[in-house]
Amino acid sequence: MEIPDIVVGRLPIYLRALSHLESIGQTVTSSHEMGNALGISSAQIRKDLSHFGEFGKQGTGYQVKYLVDQLRRILKVGADWDIAIVGAGDLGRALANYNGFADRGFRIRAIFDSDPRRIGQTHGGHVVQDARDIGRVLPELGIRLAMVAVPAAAAQLVADHLVAAGVQGILNYAPINILVPEGVQVQYIDPVVHLQRMTFYLEAPTPNPVTG
Amino acid sequence: MEIPDIVVGRLPIYLRALSHLESIGQTVTSSHEMGNALGISSAQIRKDLSHFGEFGKQGTGYQVKYLVDQLRRILKVGADWDIAIVGAGDLGRALANYNGFADRGFRIRAIFDSDPRRIGQTHGGHVVQDARDIGRVLPELGIRLAMVAVPAAAAQLVADHLVAAGVQGILNYAPINILVPEGVQVQYIDPVVHLQRMTFYLEAPTPNPVTG
DNA sequence: TAGATTGTTAATCGATTAACAATC
DNA sequence: TAGATTGTTAATCGATTAACAATC
Numbered sequence: 001m002e003i004p005d006i007v008v009g010r011l012p013i014y015l016r017a018l019s020h021l022e023s024i025g026q027t028v029t030s031s032h033e034m035g036n037a038l039g040i041s042s043a044q045i046r047k048d049l050s051h052f053g054e055f056g057k058q059g060t061g062y063q064v065k066y067l068v069d070q071l072r073r074i075l076k077v078g079a080d081w082d083i084a085i086v087g088a089g090d091l092g093r094a095l096a097n098y099n100g101f102a103d104r105g106f107r108i109r110a111i112f113d114s115d116p117r118r119i120g121q122t123h124g125g126h127v128v129q130d131a132r133d134i135g136r137v138l139p140e141l142g143i144r145l146a147m148v149a150v151p152a153a154a155a156q157l158v159a160d161h162l163v164a165a166g167v168q169g170i171l172n173y174a175p176i177n178i179l180v181p182e183g184v185q186v187q188y189i190d191p192v193v194h195l196q197r198m199t200f201y202l203e204a205p206t207p208n209p210v211t212g
Numbered sequence: 213m214e215i216p217d218i219v220v221g222r223l224p225i226y227l228r229a230l231s232h233l234e235s236i237g238q239t240v241t242s243s244h245e246m247g248n249a250l251g252i253s254s255a256q257i258r259k260d261l262s263h264f265g266e267f268g269k270q271g272t273g274y275q276v277k278y279l280v281d282q283l284r285r286i287l288k289v290g291a292d293w294d295i296a297i298v299g300a301g302d303l304g305r306a307l308a309n310y311n312g313f314a315d316r317g318f319r320i321r322a323i324f325d326s327d328p329r330r331i332g333q334t335h336g337g338h339v340v341q342d343a344r345d346i347g348r349v350l351p352e353l354g355i356r357l358a359m360v361a362v363p364a365a366a367a368q369l370v371a372d373h374l375v376a377a378g379v380q381g382i383l384n385y386a387p388i389n390i391l392v393p394e395g396v397q398v399q400y401i402d403p404v405v406h407l408q409r410m411t412f413y414l415e416a417p418t419p420n421p422v423t424g
Numbered sequence: 425t426a427g428a429t430t431g432t433t434a435a436t437c438g439a440t441t442a443a444c445a446a447t448c
Numbered sequence: 449t450a451g452a453t454t455g456t457t458a459a460t461c462g463a464t465t466a467a468c469a470a471t472c
Binding site for chain 1: 223224227250286287289307312317357397409418
């Protein structure tokens with residue numbers, strides 16, 4: 001691999017921090033300032049960016065807007081990506097209603113569920129469609145990314161259908177590992193995993209003798 | 213640091229996979245089987261586990277139930293942790309209604325919001341409380357973990373209040389980095405970061421000349 | 425100029441992997 | 449026993465950091 005995955009993984013964090021600086025009107029920053037804000041060494045930020053070119057000026061630092069544009073280009077979020085959501089439960093609906101996708105390169109275009117009671121409902125301006133239509137609708141709309149918010153037991157089957165429909169990237173909220181063909185990207189979001197990564201470092205809770 | 217963070221980060225993944233095996237009735241597994249399911253080398257799994265003891269048998273592998281118990285102990289999720297949710301918007305409500313916490317070591321105990329229209333509503337059996345009461349309620353209940361599901365602009369202030377109330381771990385859903393005192397754990401969940409980690413590897417979308 | 429900061433090199437540090445003796 | 453798999457060692461591989469010339 002040309003660029004290490006671990007470097008790619010940090011770029012969205014840099015982009016988010018820089019977009020924030022931009023939004024508060026700051027026009028210039030430095031690797032030191034970014035590092036302080038993110039808890040990362042300035043050397044690492046400079047090294048990471050150096051994989052892609054030279055974006056700063058000695059003595060000055062980085063133009064925020066310019067670096068934002070460059071990172072958007074590198075991450076391919078210059079033009080919007082269309083996304084499908086599978087699962088119209090609480091989480092799927094929250095994602096459908098979330099306003100934070102639009103200005104960061106993504107646009108919800110469809111939402112699916114297999115439960116007849118949910119099909120036809122509207123969330124975030126999108127009518128819930130029958131999950132059986134994934135194979136037809138996604139190619140029609142040219143959708144290549146999906147977020148999976150279904151029960152763990154259904155996630156692998158849903159992923160199979162998505163891949164068959166041409167999806168190239170899956171953000172899986174179901175708390176289970178899924179298997180996909182080579183070349184299909186998968187990322188996971190599982191709050192419990194993150195919580196357990198914190199509790200490791202804390203003192204174990206003392207069970208309360210009253211409430212259990 | 214004794215145990216590398218990166219090893220700790222994998223343990224919840226191992227635990228999740230093992231719990232899954234347990235749920236489908238499998239009693240024994242091996243580092244090879246786990247590695248295949250997770251896309252991790254068997255050597256890495258054995259090495260990771262070796263930081264904490266010897267849990268397997270040569271020729272046989274690992275007893276699923278025993279290893280689950282051991283990982284629960286190591287991650288300190290043997291007894292339940294109480295959690296507070298801050299933010300009763302779509303995401304906070306989805307978290308409050310999520311049933312996946314209870315059997316993995318966590319229990320929602322309180323939900324807060326600052327919007328008077330949301331205070332008093334009930335979600336997942338919890339009445340939304342005034343965020344101004346965080347400093348009183350959390351110590352009363354002995355809550356040491358919180359999930360933050362508020363707008364980015366409010367996240368730092370909320371984190372400050374949580375830390376002042378004794379919170380030792382924050383799972384931040386707001387798309388912004390927060391600063392906390394040393395010793396306070398922070399984890400981040402931002403779907404856009406994960407989506408951008410995937411789009412890097414894909415071919416950029418061609419803007420549709422009709423729909424934009 | 426003097427001060428600041430980049431991009432890059434080389435050294436250090438740490439993580440992963442291959443291999444295998446031990447042993448079930 | 450024969451086959452399988454662990455736990456561990458040592459080697460390899462890769463990532464991070466310190467340092468600094470270049471230069472704004």
